[in-house]
Amino acid sequence: MQLTFAQKLSERYRYSLILLKELVITDFKLRYQGSILGYLWSLLKPLMIFSIMYVVFLKFLRFDFGVPHATVYLFAGIILWNFFSETTGNALSSIVGKGDLLRKINFPKYVVVLASSLNALINLLLNFVVLAVFMFLDNVDISRNILWIIPIVIELYVFSLALGFILGTMFVRLRDLAQIWEVVMQGMFYAVPMFYPLQLVPEKFSKILVLNPIAQMMQDMRWALVGPKTITLGSLWSNPYIRLIPITVILILAVVSVQYFRKRAKFFAEEI
């Protein structure tokens, strides 16, 4: 009896994996279909946004990040933000976008949300290659701290995906969410120290801003890449409980998203 259960389990994940792979490939093909530069856009876009911000904030407004290698600093912030905004945005519309499929075939629904996030994850990894080029050109001294990048990327992925599962599920019934989320993202864009140095913000506010998981990850990533002078959650707060707030938020969100998604997924076909 136990063997058949194990067989069923492996069979179930086999199907999910096959489906996940094919959905990611299809998304990938469709996204850049008919465009001349195709996949290059996923690298060009952050570079272009970087150029704009570089000119506006570093040259015109002369923002001082208080660290050497401000270009690396800025670009790292942009790719992290891009990943977050792409993953949550894709996930939000992923289930409704696959409504046609959901109404006609029974398959593990989480595959849809997962597939929508994987293209963004590939983009993120490719952009890290560009970041490495930046660091090389800017003669950044690489320390052992750079290994912290790995847990930070995992944290970022878990946070984005957990939010994505909640957003995608809610969007099935609450179509106003697309507009709401756009506004929230606009707010977050300014609440995150992507294009401005955290030093510019009065400390009583920056202490709050850095509790936002995205801000925490962004600053920690910059710290790992460029240097110890970066203002981070750790440098602003010495209370260990407060330092745990962002990661606790993410873990709670992850548990809630799984529960919520599991509860609602059965009804997607009839509610879309």
Add this chain to the structure above:
Amino acid sequence: MAKTVENAITVNHVSKNFILPHERAGNVKSIFTNLFNSTALKSKEVQHALKDVSFEVKKGEFFGIVGRNGSGKSTMLKMLAGIYQPTKGSVDIDGKLVPFIELGVGFNPELTGRENVYLNGALLGFSTKEIDAQYDEIVSFAELERFMDQKLKNYSSGMQVRLAFSLATRAKADILLVDEVLAVGDAAFQRKCFEYFKELKANEKTVVFVTHDMNAVREYCDRAMLIDNSEMQMIGDPKDIAREYALLFMDKASDHAKKGNGKRWGTGDVEITDVKAKIEKDEVVVKVKAKVNKTVDRLIYGIHVMGQDAAEITAMNNRMIKVPDIEHLAAGESIEFEWRMLNIFNDGNYSIMLTLVDDVANTLDWYTHAASFEVKRFERSTTPVLPPVTVETKIRK
């Protein structure tokens, strides 16, 4: 102890309700008023798509589900597939079920034929390697060798269906759910479908088959079920089910005729006052009474028979059957006609139209849906008439 065949599907007192939220916001004002009016926000309608349906499908059985449009049969199929969850009751499946109920699920018009094969294959549970191994067979069965690198949007609908069907026949499952596949495709494609069905039957697969095609039900199904008005009406022998299904439509059609939805126009110089239609032995008899309101020199009288869809099956008048016109009718007189025609009509409800015209093309009385008659032979066939036919054969050596 009697040997019992195991059930592939057990449906236990299943009900399904859909909650249909009402459109709330019409204009800006109503958005605001509704925002504070909780009953308006919560206004919704519960649609009972299925009520307390129970049945079993044995392993290796070919089981038909029939019913009119909107009766709930597709909802039933979606619940068997696990796409919908029952509101009440349970659905138990024993065996590997193909997860789709329609051909070509996931087909994307922007992808090429080849890419769609891999995508649809993945939905059927085939890995890239497994599709690689049978790719040529899939393509040649669909007869699309030359088109696989074209985008699907450039395929004709027939080509798409062929590709979808070719993929569907690959599905490895013990239980198949088939919804209306036979409604699409040309004769050659339908023949392929039927061959596939025969193969499924030979391999003792369990098949649940939703269709409107009673011939297919009689031919392939071991048992069938009739769903109407969200409830199971009958379950059992496919022949009985097919007959019951045909009756549903007859009742509906005769209701229509009884309500006298007919149109009528004309000068009224001669006016039809009474019409009776009935079947006597092998004849359809139509008795018509008319009264003359105004003197008419010459009267030509006709009768038309219309089928279910208001298509004219036959039309004739006295001249066509070489009966002289009626001459010199004076006001106050009355006439009676008795039409008799051989009942060569097939199952169904038929409507009669009567015409009275004069020889200078004045319409005196044009009476559509004047009466109706019903033929019940219980041999529902696609053709409207069943003329007496004989055939002689000679074999020469």
